[in-house]
């Protein structure tokens with residue numbers, strides 16, 4: 001199906017998100033879908049942005065940021081806007097349509113500062129291919145990131161291990177990963193989570209529960225062991 005044809009079959013909305021602490025306002029284009037998961041803003045990304053606001057005093061030395069599973073892009077675009085001094089923010093996803101929507105949302109917010117959008121499948125770091133012009137995230141970024149962010153990415157059991165491998169692979173020895181999960185989705189394999197972190201060579205440096213309306217979110221700060 002052509003892209004335009006696909007858009008016309010779904011209702012496209014531009015939603016406004018306000019973050020009072022940092023006074024950042026973002027506009028995010030979303031698509032109401034009948035299939036797929038990646039073209040709306042998942043609430044975990046809003047929680048992640050709010051959490052980043054509270055962490056700001058500790059993020060002054062953050063220079064390189066990587067987002068995994070960016071979806072429509074709220075998390076990475078927020079990080080780019082908040083962390084003005086950071087050199088580059090890389091946003092990644094496995095889904096070509098998401099990568100296109102991230103680019104549109106970057107333009108919509110006139111995001112300044114360097115920002116890069118790349119194809120990345122978790123756990124696959126040595127692939128050098130182009131998919132519909134989307135360049136794969138290069139493996140030479142290994143160990144380069146001060147901060148890795150990811151929201152609502154823990155929901156497919158077989159993807160958890162590759163996700164943790166990517167966090168381990170790309171995070172600096174002194175780096176931190178902020179991971180925000182929807183509690184209900186994560187509970188499916190919560191009993192295995194700690195063991196898998198250990199296996200991946202990661203550890204929790206902080207674990208919080210945020211209750212937002214009826215939903216609960218788990219917020220983790222992860223570091224190397």
Ligand SMILES: C[S@@+](CC[C@H](N)C(=O)[O-])C[C@H]1O[C@@H](n2cnc3c(N)ncnc32)[C@H](O)[C@@H]1O
Pocket residue numbers: 037038040041042043044045068069070071072073074075092093094095098120121122150151152153159
């Ligand atoms: C539930 S969405 C969350 C999107 C966004 N982080 C948010 O909170 O709004 C999960 C995202 O992870 C991406 N994803 C799923 N499996 C992946 C994989 N194996 N490698 C890379 N990205 C993946 C999906 O394409 C989707 O954009």
